[in-house]
Amino acid sequence: MYKKVTTPLKEIELCDLKAGDRVLISGIIYAARDAAHKRLCDALDCGQDLPIDLKGQIIYYAGPCPPKPGHISGPFGPTTSGRMDKYTPRMLEQGLKGMIGKGERSKDVIEAMQNAKAVYFAAIGGAGALLATKIKQQKTIAYEDLGAEAITKLLVEDFPAIVAIDYIGNSLFETEPPKYENKYAAIIQNTNKV
């Protein structure tokens, strides 16, 4: 069962998203990763305007392969979100409401998400070819010199993800793995008996 999410995110929709919900995201999202985040924070430090208005928006932590001729996008899966943790609270202060990536987030980020009422979605790391099929348009809009790390504006349709950390701070990375601790050994033993 999937919940449909459209951007920009409205608070009423956002508060309805609980950790564990499977979602299909449609609308505009912005791809930005390490180097772009550094530049965004440098711009804020210098009192400059950001090249994108982050209010209500989703940032997708990703940097694609170039598209093959005839393709809209090259493989475009999520990168490790934890590397953006240092920059994330400042993005949330700018009105950012959602992030898509892979892997857990720091305590500071989860706290900042609670204050800002924002959600973190996990997409499947290593499924970049499949995820690229959900991208209907893409355009580099800032920091083009960064190559694969430039900020890209994407129009996505039914982009699949899971709410990994909700705005209350519930995190699947904390709740789920303990449920499967020490299960593997018994399963393997039974499988080998068959």
Place this chain on the structure above:
Amino acid sequence: MREVKSDIIRDTIRSMFIEASCSLTSDIKDKLLEYRNIEISDSACEILDRIIENAELALKDRIPICQDTGMSVVFIEIGQDVHVTGDNITDAINEGVRRAYKDGFLRKSIVKDPLNRINTGDNTPAIIYYDIVKGDKISIKVMPKGFGSENMSAVKMLKPSDGVDGIISFVVDTVKKAGSNPCPPIIVGIGIGGTMEKAALLSKKTLLRSLDKRNTNNYYAELENRLLIEINNLGIGPQGLGGISTALGVSIETFPTHIAGLPVAVNITCHASRHKEAVI
């Protein structure tokens, strides 16, 4: 003495990196299906299905499995009865990498300097390991190595008295700390012995081994099994969202070491463990 033109090395490297980036080896595909059948978490099963579907799509469309087409690692064994003509071998390899990443629409992920991070624009330089061996052949193994998993790798200089228990606790701890970050299900390469850098090199090289093969020494084959059970018992699961499919395999390589030392290195790779071999 057999002569091999450097152009042949260049073109072989080019096609190997494109091929490796777009297709999973059959041992990994089989293992993913095997885990899909025994996985007990519904969301883990769904993730494994998508990972398998992604690999099929990449193969059909000839596009990379993952956008992180890695740093280009090359292991090359040169027979001492081969004479390479034309360009310097290192230049030929780098030119092959340059062409692969351009012609294959692979992502260029290398920065010229680790602190002043300007992209080189062509994914060079490659990381190249040379070996001189007997014979008149050149054997090449390539590995486009993604960094989500590389970042979660670790080396530790244990004391001889730490023994096998020290190894187990370091490996399991490293995987636990890596958690959701290296795109589990992962494959864990372990190098034990030698010097610090030798252990690290062994841990990377052993990732080239097929998942259906175990260490030829029974003691280490059993240690691989034991570690696999301990790692999968952590419950991390695909993408760190819970499940039994945390590692598809564990492989160990060893080397003689010093009376005072017990170096151990853990190199992690994601489920998209891409590699390719060729002999010229």
